[in-house]
Amino acid sequence: MVLLLFVDLDPQLAALGPLGGFFVLRTGVPPRGPLPTLAQAYTASRFDTHKEVYADPITFRIHKVTQSIHAPEPRIAVSVAHQALAARLWSVALGAAALYGRLPDLDPRLLHWDPDGSAPDDLWLSEVRPLPATAIGEVVRAGHLAPLAAVLRSRYRISAGLLWGNAGSALAGAVRQLDRWAQANGRTEVGDRARTLAADLFAHPDLSNTLDPTTLRRRSCCLYYRLPGGGLCGDCCFTRPPEH
Structure with missing residues (x-):
């Protein structure tokens, strides 16, 4: 068992910065002004008729990603947007837990999201x-x-298996990045903590069957190969792009 050392979280979560942009979590008031919380994003109606640009953050984000990657069908953009947000959430939480031995409360009512922004803003x-x-x-x-x-x-x-596959892939990616950082900076205990915590997370039924335990390849496809010019991800369940 890996011992988790308890260190106070600093108000700016500054220790997360060196880990990379996906691990950074801004604190305080965004300079752009108020942003919706993720709690609001999870409960907003897609038929909301309010005129605020972020009245429905989920639809806004999917539309933005669809245009950005020229997705030929909506579910590809849904998958890409979902995996990006899952990666941000896992990275912030696992990075803090591995470095501090604690994590900040990421209650959706406390965590504000800019669906028009990119990491780390x-x-x-x-x-x-x-x-x-x-x-x-x-x-x-x-x-x-x-x-x-x-x-x-x-x-x-969009299938539940695809979405949980995205979540498992994003979690494994966060562990790999933390392990690389730990090795490069002589902080091997950080990588040990990350792997221990991830092993417990992968034991949950939602995540336990998402990756092959030996190869860590996915057991579902994120659909990235369907993009114009898209190829296979590093952990793809396919060895070559399927025929459309």
Whole structure:
């Protein structure tokens, strides 16, 4: 068992900065002004008629990604947008847990999201409240990924297996980045903590069958190969792009 050392979270979560942009979590008030919370994003109606640009953050984001990657069908953009947000959430939480031995409370009501932004300016935490590192599953998987999957599946033709596959792939990617950073900076204990926490997370039924335990290749496809010029991801379940 890896010992988790408890270190106070600093108000700016500054230790996350050196890990890379996906691990950074801004705190305080965004300079652009108020942003919707992820709680609002998970519950907003797609038929909301308010004129605010972010009245429905999920639809806004999917539309933006569709245009950006020239997706020929909506579910490809849904998958790409979903995996990016899952990667941000896992990276922030696992990075903090591995470095600090604690993680900030990422309650969707505290975590503000700019659906028009990119990492690290897409997420802002209004209040830094420490939680034990062992809470990471409830915080990310139950608090974010489950309601995010529910709203996406209610609106788009997208499978639960694909979305949880994205979540598993994103978690494995966060572990790999943390391990690389730990090795490069002589902080091998950080990589050990990340792997220990991830092993517990992958034991949950939602994630346990998402990756091959030996190769860490996905057991579902994220659909990236369907993009114009798209190829296979490094952990793709396919060895060559399928015929359309």
